[in-house]
Amino acid sequence: MALLCREAMTIAKNRTPSALVPIPRDFYARDPRAVSRDLLGKVLVRRQPRKLLSARIVEVEAYLGQDDPAAHSASGRTARNFVLFGPPGLTYVYFIYGNHYCFNVSCLPDGEAGGVLFRALEPMSGIELMAQARDISLDGAAADRDLRKLTSGPGRLAEAFGITRERDNEKDLTSRKSDLFIVDDGFRPQHIEVTPRIGITKAAEHPLRYFIAGNKFVSR
C-alpha cells in the first residue's frame, strides 16, 4: 500500500481517541467564527454497531446567521433550516445539487441562528468502512489520491460517515448517547489559515473558511 495510506493507518492507530467524551454544549454556544477555529483538530466520531469511525476535522466554514446572506438562515426560519435556530451543538444536515448531503453543527445560544459547515476530515479509524461507503478501493496504484477522496469535500465526508438528513439531522453532538459526536483528543493545529468560503455567490468575499495549513486532506 502506498506511503500516504500507510501514514494515515499509523496515525489512525496512534491517535484514535481513547476517552470518548463529547465536547460540551457551551463550546458551541459561541460565535461560529470562534467555534470554527476551535473545531479544527477535534475528532468526529461515528459509533457503528461493531466499529468506530473517527476522523480529525481539518477544514470548516462559518455561517453567521440572519446577517450572513450566504447562510441558509438568512431568510429566516423554515422547515429545512429550523435546527440552526435551536440549541447549539445539534447537527444540521441538508441535501444539495440532487446528490449530496452537507453536514453542519448549530452554534450560538438557543434562538440565535448560526452554524459551522464541515468541509474536510482526515480519516483516523474505520478507514475501510469509509472506503466502502464511498465505493472506493484503497488497494490500487493510486491509493494516495483515493485516500484523499474519502473525506476531502462536504459531500464526500458525509458519504464516508453515512450521514443523511433522514438519519442524522437534529442529532445532539454533545450527548454520550448519540452515535455521532465530537471529542477533543488534545491535538492542537500548529498553523490555521483563513480564506473566503468556497462555492457560494453571496457574501463570497468574507474570510470565513478555516483550515489546518499544510494538511493533505483540505479540500482545495
Add this chain to the structure above:
DNA sequence: GAGGAGATCGTCT
C-alpha cells in the same frame, strides 16, 4: 493537472 459541463432533486419563491 486544470478547467468546464452535466447530473440530479430538495427547497424556496
Add this chain to the structure above:
DNA sequence: GACGATCTCCTCT
C-alpha cells in the same frame, strides 16, 4: 420554475 455551502467525468493542454 429557478437555484444551489457539490462531485465526477471528460476534454484539452
